[in-house]
Amino acid sequence: MTDGAPAELRPPAPVRHEILRATYACIARAGLARVTVEDAAREAGVSRATVYRHFPGGRDELVRDTVGHEVAHFFLDLADAVAGAPTVAAVLEEALLHAHAAVTEHEVLQKLLATEPDRLLPNLTLExxxxxxxxxxxxxxxxxRLHLRAGVEVSAAAEYVARMVLSLVGSPGRWDLTDRHEVAELVRCELLAGIVGGGGPVPAPPAGPVAGRPPAHRTRPAAVGDPAPPDVGGPDDAEGRVVAAALVCLSRWGIAKTSLEDIAREAGVSRATAYRLFPGGKDTVLDATLAAELVRFTTELRARLDGAADLEALLVRGVTFSSQALAGHAALQYLLAHEPEQLxxxxxxxxxxxLLAATSSIVAPQLAAFVGDRALRTGEWATRLVLSYAAAPSPTYDLTDEGSARCFxxxxxxxxxPGDGCP
Known part of the structure; x- marks a missing residue:
């Protein structure tokens, strides 16, 4: 498998490999926060200068590349585990079963997730x-090897399946990835149903930038996350003004550099007033801001879904609005770009x-009219995909565009x- 693997999954050169192995051993013993270049050099039996020659960025590059090396090694093992599977469905089923077990049983990963998630997850997500x-x-x-539906491009189908596998490995949601029957249903109904032969031809994605890589800047309607919504923080609503001001400050400076004084100044109130309204200080303001944003998102999403004539219209509305809301949320985008460890x-x-459970419960009442008791899983599936395509833009689909979302x-x-052979 290794010889034919994509370049990103192949093992590094011997000295670099030994340094990465040594760094991982140090992380396993002491954690991410305490590992140093000197520790890695001592463990690898090389000089500090040798480590810097291979990792000129020092400790940060060393830790990042060690996480990347372990992730690549995980997927190389996964590829070997499915090498003998006789069908594409079997490949995916074995991959999900094996990967879920490996993640659950990985002692170092589980230890870091419990003790240092803020240090691990930005690197893990990036990799x-x-x-x-x-x-x-x-x-x-x-x-x-499959008989693909007419109009399905192999590259786009592979990207979609890869996204689903990556998401499910870390967060299976409502699926029990220890149950072979459930995993087989998952592969048939969520990974392969739109790809394999049967049904009508797949609609072509809209022409223009949607069919290529999404543009760097998109125009959009006003959506959740605009820093100063007109219905929040009126002149007589000091609490609302403080919450709206916090959103503005987060979009400018992020969490670490935003102080309660900054928020109070932006809101036009004194620091003492801000403390009186939010006795816990900055953390309480941030909690209130998050709660207000969630209420606003939920209210607007439900309003967009109301009145949908059919299941397709409902899903297109939900996918498009949610994708626009994420892409247009200034504070969220700042945190993703500059403070991923906070988010x-x-x-x-x-x-x-x-998060999947909470979001699926929001849209379940509208979905239930069309899919019955499959509403929660359908909501979870759509949420999983919206977040995947928002975090890593696709060359095929731009889900902030209604036409592209409809094609998707x-x-x-x-x-x-339900109705197409799936329960």
Whole structure:
């Protein structure tokens, strides 16, 4: 498997490999925060200068590349584990079963997730996104063995399946990845239903920038996350003004550099007033800001979904609005770009499962009218995909664009829902 693996998954050169192995051993013993270049050099039996020659960025580069090396090694082992699977469905089933067990039983990973998630998850998420293309490349020859639906491009199908696998490995949500029957249903109904033969041809993505890599800047309607919504923080609502001001400050400076004084100044109130309104100080303001944003998002999403004539319209509305809200949320985008350690621990692994459950429960009442008791799983599936494509933009789909989102829903979501052979 290694010889034919994509370049990103191949082992590094011997000296570099030994340094990475030594760094991992140090992390396993002492954790991420305490590992040093000197520790790694001593463990590897090389000089400090040798470490810097291979990792000129020092400790940060060394830790980042060690995480990347372990992630690549994980997927190399996964590829070996599925090498003898006779069908594409079997490859994916074995991959999910094996990967879930490996993650659950990985002592060092579980220790770091419990003790240092803020240090681990930014690097882990970055590496997972970086490995999306090579994993898709690995899947392509397997998918070529299938009788694909008319109009399905192998590269786009491989990218979609790779995203689903990466997401499910860390956060299975409502699926029990220890149950072979459930995993087989998951593969059939959520990974392959829109790809394999049967049903009508797949609609072509809209022409223009949507069909290529999404543009760097998108125009969008006003959405959740605009720093100063007109219905929040009126002249007689000091609490609302403080919450709206916190959102503005977060979009400018992030969490670490924003102080309660900054928020009070932006809100036009004194520091003493801010403390009187939020006795816990900055942390209490941030909690209130998050709660207000969630209420606003939920209210607006439900309003967008109300009145949808059919399941397709409902899904397209939900996917498009949610993607626009994420892309246009200035504070969220600042945190992702500059302070991922503040955000990612709350939206990864077990916390991501909680987010999937909460979001699916929001849209379940509208979905239930069309998919019955599959509403929660459908909501979870759509949420998983929206967040995946928001975190790592696709060359095929721009889910902030209604036409592209409609093509995506018709290709990947609708074929896996009840009425098309799936329960």
């Amino acid at each position: 997972a996104n970086r490995l999306l293309p090579p994993i898709a490349e690995f899947l392509e020859p397997h998918l070529r 990612l621990p709350h939206v990864s692994f077990g916390r991501f499962d909680q 829903v018709r290709t990947h979501l609708l074929p896996g829902l």
